[in-house]
Amino acid sequence: MNILVTGGAGFIGSHYVRHVLDTTNDRVTVLDALTYAGSRENLGEMLLSPRLEFVQGNILDPDLVAGLVEAHDTVVHLAAESHVDRSFLAGGHFLTVNVLGTQRLLDAAHRFGVERFVHVSTDEVYGPIAKGAASEDDPLCPTVPYAASKAASDLVALSAFRTHGVPVCITRSSNNYGPRQHPEKIIPRFVTSLIKGTTVGLHGDGRHVRNWLHAADNAAGIDLVLRRGVPGEVYNLGGGTDLTNRQLTGHILRLCGADWNSVEFIADRTSNDVRYAMHWEKAAALGYLPQHDFHDGLTATIQWYRDHPDRWAPLLRNPDSPRPHVVVAHADKNTAAPCARTQ
Template sequence: MRLFVTGGAGFVGSHFVRAILADRLPGLQGASVTVLDKLAYAGSFTNLGPVAESGRLDFVPADVADAAVVRPALRGHDVVVHFASTRSGADVPGVEALLAAARSGDIARFVHISTDEVYGSIDHGAWTERSPLSPTTPGAAAQAGADLMALAHHRTYGLPVVVTRAGATYGPYQDPAETLPRLVTELLDGRTARLPGDGIRVRDWLHVDDHCHGIALALLKGRAGDVYHIGGSVELADRDLAGLILEHLGRPGDHIEPLDDGKPHDHRHALDDDKIRRELGWRPRIEFSSGLADTIRWYADHPSWWRPLLPG
């Protein structure tokens, strides 16, 4: 199988690529991968370092919206896995160009990776795949638009699209600007860690291994035209997450301070993942405490990776 992976040098995308090339994803052993990534935002070829010499990996440094590059690069591939997201409102033009290129080829599956942010905020219960999209930020609205564009290409053209939406993903190689790695790296760097807002924001935390396992199952067994939620293994307020990190590192509570970033934050995200469990047999396999400990250990062991990414 030949996979075309956009955004494959980012956090989740690079983990997916490394897992494939290490033959850790059942059903995808021996697959080859072409990564297309413009290396902006959180994309870095360093994230592919462990598999950079693999004969099963090709790399195309380009923008997913550049049809002149994407169309010829896509030829001969069986599957598209679309991780690329600009967070700048260009998500819809990018996915539209990629979908158009996929329609002109012989693509057996187009997996579009999305996020729980497209639903907005929920105070009680959890969203199902039939919940209405109600994004509250421009970035989430752009992502929701890209989701709808992908699903429309299935309904209109019969393109075999599957959409996955996941919870707050964590693990190695995540940019230190994100909440969990920021808390960890600031504490490892001897600084006071900054907590978004008042610390009561609630997220459902999902290890990147479990996220990629869910994507692989959706790719192999998901129904075309369907959406699958990949939920987390634990729901935590930010201040409780910070407390667990402080405890692990043996730091007192006064090493945390509020961060006023001037941005509105959804209070709570929660996904109902019964569908992917029931239909595809997915389960989170990594318990949060062990996943968090392994993640903290990775950042402690790899300061040369994250320190160059710090502001200034």
């Protein structure tokens, strides 16, 4: 295959590029705008590979997108604005990048007849789930602007398949962790704070539940769907470790040699969904099976941040970074959300 990977210099994207280069003979072109969350350093030595080409550019540029898509038979679309706190402050920008950018790629895919197109999404599109787990055919009920923009882009992708026959598959993964993640996200934010010797802020009562999946396992799942998925279908990629944020914090504290005196309980973030959960049997039927033990994966991730302060310390001084706590609300705000599922 000749694969165009949008957002390939980002956190999950760089893990995906590594997976392809390590496990196949395919050629990869990375298209990345190199905004605050993307960096050539995420690709590292992969840039030496004769099978990798890097193009700096924006998925909103129709001429650039058309030229690149025409030269490739496959598209894996990861480029997106992805941070919840940022979406509170810039909802319109999230819609522009995540929805219009996806449409630009799909238009080019239709025009030039790509053979495969994988649109990478998130479990947050299902919204809060009080009990049970979401299946791929469940209705979408996003809460925050980020999740709404991803849900909209999912529907745009599926419409391209149904209307034009663009061979689209969608993956929806749970929360990812691993090396090279931007320190605005909870695990690297807590880890880097503890490395610096400062406190960490835990929202609400810490009972929010997330499923943690190593980015390398997500990358393997995305590639599996690319090669074996049925066009027009959605595949959940879960199967990591379910933890409350309080449990997650406990793991990080132990591995960083800190205690609960380093934790400050702060007012909950607005619209902080109390629980995410997904069924992933559909992807398992393709052969998907996460390989990373959470304890080992988290230990290695923390060691990466210890070993690479040069990578994350400059990002903490980024003037474009949002305030970590944009709005305050009660911890149980979404326990009775209109679309919350009870079973």
